[in-house]
Amino acid sequence: MKSESYRRRVGIIGWPVEHSVSPAMHNAAFEALGLRWRYERWPTPPEELAARIAGLRAAEVAGANVTVPHKQAVISHLDGIAEEARVIGAVNTIVHRDGRLVGHNTDWQGFLASLREAGFDPRGQRCAVIGAGGAARAVVYALARTGAAVAVFNRTVERAQRLVQDLKAHLPSAVLEAHGLDALVTVGEETALLVNATSLGMWPHVEGCPWPESQPLPAHLTVCDLVYNPLETRLLARARAAGCTAIDGLGMLVWQGAEAFRLWTGQMPSVERMREAALAALGG
């Protein structure tokens, strides 16, 4: 079918986007529901972001996903922003409705759904999150909302401190701490969940691992890696070898996509169809 025969279009805005599995995932879900929608790749260098966002106002465009490096920069180009995205400070989904472009963040919901399907309940637990970028902000927000206590560890400690400060302004009762990576040695018995929200371990630098090489992972931990390419990161391989429960990044990827799909179409997609398509696109 030619693209003009589709009724509505959505796409992914990033730089680069050629490796994104979102087109495969969403197009499979559109097909499964019999929707004549199409999900496209919209590679967008920073200097073309304003023009790209202006293009979303076309009648047939229902919205977009936003990825690296535009999740923060896109905010100033939108007409409105959902409360959660404003608190997190990052937009990964734009909805075009009645001529208005509204920014949302579905990463935090995707993360919580992936924990839920893995059988981990963060409520009242102590959690350690490595990283302080856009994904970490969504994860720390999600955990804090459930009432979990969160310690954030980041290479650039000032960025972790800013994350904690920003979230505390919106969630005053949240128990949040900021540390440098060297403080990871203090993660012990009282911590139930360890999350890697850095890009360490991501293809092509698959040897990367945020956990210190000299330190064994405590066996009682549930270890979640947001990296999904590869699905079995060095951190998860070490976690499994140590006897930990391991959760890969596919669940979050699929559930954040399902929530974006629901925002655009008003319908819940087949999450299993999306998972199969994402796995196939990842070569799994």
Ligand code: NAP
């Ligand atoms: P980002 O905003 O660029 O943040 C990158 C983070 O990684 C920062 O905390 C950075 O520390 C840290 N980092 C990078 N290189 C490092 C190194 N060599 N040593 C130590 N720390 C390092 O990226 P993001 O958007 O948050 O994404 C982070 C990861 O999450 C990516 O792998 C992405 O694919 C994944 N992700 C997965 C999903 C999913 O659905 N599964 C969703 C979103 C993101 P500094 O602050 O010190 O630079």
